Amino acid sequence: MASDDRKFPRGPTPQDDAPKDVAPLSPMGSPLHERSAAGGVDVSTWERIAGADEFKALLKAKRRFIIPATIFFILYYFALPYLVGYHTAFMQRKVWGEMNLAYLFALSQFFMAWVLAAIYVAVAAGWDRRAAGLIKRFER
Amino acid sequence: MGNTALWMFLGFVAMTLVITYFSAKKSTGSSAYFAANRRITGWQNGLAVAGDYMSAASFLGIAGMIAFNGYDGFMYSVGFLVAYLTVLIIVAEPLRNAGKYTMADVLAYRLKPRPVRAMASLSTLTVSIFYMIAQMVGAGTLVRQLLPGVSYEMAVIGVGVLMVVYVVFGGMLATTWVQIIKAVLLMSGSFFLSILVMSKFNFSLGNFFQAVSAVTFTGADGVPVTRNFLTPGLLFKNPLDQISLGLALVFGTAGLPHILIRFYTVPDAKTARTSVVWAMILIGLFYIMTTFFGFGAASLLGPDHLKLHGGTNMAAPELARFLGGEVFFAFISAVAFATILAVVAGLTISASTSFAHDFFTNVIHHGKEHRPGEEVRVARITAFVVGAAAIVIAIVLGPAVNVAFLVGLAFAVAASANLPVIVFSLFWKRFNTTGAVCGLAVGLLSSIVLILISPDFMKQPLFPLKNPGIVSIPLGFLGAFLGALFTREPEAEAKYAELSVRANTGLGAEKATAE
DSSP: OHHHHHHSOSSSSOOOOOOOSSOOOBTTBOOHHHHHHHTSSOTTHHHHHHHSHHHHHHHHHHHHHHHHHHHHHHHHHHHHHHHHHHOHHHHTOEEETTEEHHHHHHHHHHHHHHHHHHHHHHHHHHHHHHHHHHHHHHHO | OHHHHHHHHHHHHHHHHHHHHHHHHHOOSHHHHHHGGGOOOHHHHHHHHHHHHOOHIIIIIIHHHHHHHTHHHHHHHHHHHHHHHHIIIIIHHHHHHHOSSSHHHHHHTTSOHHHHHHHHHHHHHHHHHHHHHHHHHHHHHHHHHHSTTOOHHHHHHHHHHHHHHIIIIIHHHHHHHHHHHHHHHHHHHHHHHHHHHHHHTTTOHHHHHHHHTOEEEEOTTSOEEEEOTTSTTSSOSSHHHHHHHHHHHHHHGGGOHHHHGGGGGSSSHHHHHHHHHHHHHHHHHHHHHHIIIIIHIIIIIHHHHHHHTTOGGGHHHHHHHHHHHHHHHHHHHHHHHHHHHHHHHHHHHHHHHIIIIIIIIIIISTTOOSSTTHHHHHHHHHHHHHHHHHHHHHHHHOTTSOHHHHHHHHHHHIIIIIHHHHHHHHHOTTOOHHHHHHHHHHHHHHHHHHHHTSTTTOSSOSSOOSOOHHHHHHHHHHHHHHHHHTOOOHHHHHTHHHHHHHHHHOTTOOOOOOO
16 A cells, blocks of 8 residues: 555655544645645634535534434334333234234334435435535635 | 364355455555555445344344244344434444544544543443453354354354454454455345245245244243244333333444444445445344244244254254254354354454554554554554453353343443444534543443343342343433533534534545555
8 A cells, every 4th residue: 555655645645654633635635624734724714614504504404304313213113112012912913814013013113214214315415415515615 | 064064164264364364465554454445335334334233142142032032032123223223314424524443533523532532442442342252152152052072162262363363464354354244144044044934834924924923832830832922022021121222222333333433444424324224224134034034933943942952042053954954054053153253353343443543542642653553553462462351251251151241231331321422522512521521431330330230130130121221321411411511611612613514524534545
């Protein structure tokens, strides 16, 4: 790894394997906080992004999905031990042949998890585009 | 017969050693050694996460629990999958964006690095080592039943030496591939087992559930009883026990260090997300299949037969023997070994990474590496020491130790200590160092103390539940919350903007490195 890097440096950061709590410089330019450390960009760049309307809107959009989704799956999941534990007779009701409500509800948890994950992936793709737009605007 | 299993197992070991050899050539720098150069793809990491997660406890333990207790065993299966929603929605992406090698990286971002890393490293080591000892003890007891002629001590030493070899020489890359191969083996083994079970019922779900609803076995008083194994409550008498366990699973998985560090091996947060989805598909399919081989063992073999042939842990291998003869028995046994090996390798690398990166480099040396390559060297030495310690402890404790309590402890600590602090540090601006240290300490202590006074440990328990989650998780959150509330740390608040931008946009995140 090291020898290739010496021949073709991807940026001015020395590749010496020393731990740095910063990313190495990319061809697009250094991460913002490094530039500020080098004396170029203002230290407050992170604050400027954090204060930008698009960023605030992105955070709000994320919160609007993540908080209800989390509450939903927690309620849906804990309904299972609750119903099975405290309403056992009801959950033993047979639905199809010998298959009872308790097993079907447990099985439905798997599909709930998969469907919620699929919805999350679809929604998060939109966040990715917005974040990419933001980065482009500020990294110039 | 034991020989077939042995040869299959040796085949697996040979394959993994070849991979370790090639990985060793590539694992030179820190990023290569700790994070496989961050070049693992989404589906590969998904397989590896699944391989890291589905332990022998899941495969053999849950199969046995369903075979003996029916429905209640299946409850475990559900919790293990739903837990990944917490990982997917709350933790994986911000962690990948803002961290480098360990969970503590994210905490140290805006908090005072030394106290936070020291505490986080302590809790990581606690979780990893307890979990690892549970796996090693499990491996030792299992081998005696699967391979007559190999003793408990030999099995523990064998597993220990192999995991040290993978981690010391091959680093994260070798560990990842061991986990990938194991996941493929485990999924295919379970799939064939399920198909064979269903073939006995002419592939009719109706017939299958018919048989499961009337399982006959000898009761405690020696009289045969017939029970509907689809009925809840054969194992858990106190519903609170199940809720507490569910809490530990759903919140603990997102705090398990060996799972979290897997997200640093992919190029970016988007790939981390894809890999969780892959993992969820595999883990979900696997746990749905526990229906077939767990209930299948109950109805085709019955608890009485299983009790005579190895007990709970042997339900899946015995079912394989019954359905597919000695060769299939050997294959399933070899899969069980592979399962244990992959999980202990993941635990070893998470423990050694945390010690080298968090404790050695950042706490002792204030974040500076005195000589190039020092961090990796320390990690290798730690892996060796951790492996040796785990072998010695597993042998000293012996096969009789209660493994369930060790695993319960690992999940409880992860949920009560790690998760509250991760969540607060990512989402609460006002959070600070005191809060993090309090949260980690309260979560760690309360879960350990509650387990020590639980029914697993005391004849007359002071705490009635087997799993402390329902009390210790709120305590961990409360400790973190109050600690932050009573102190102010303007620096931590000032850096929140940076952490938030990084976590939510991926700006300045660690990039994949060239090989």
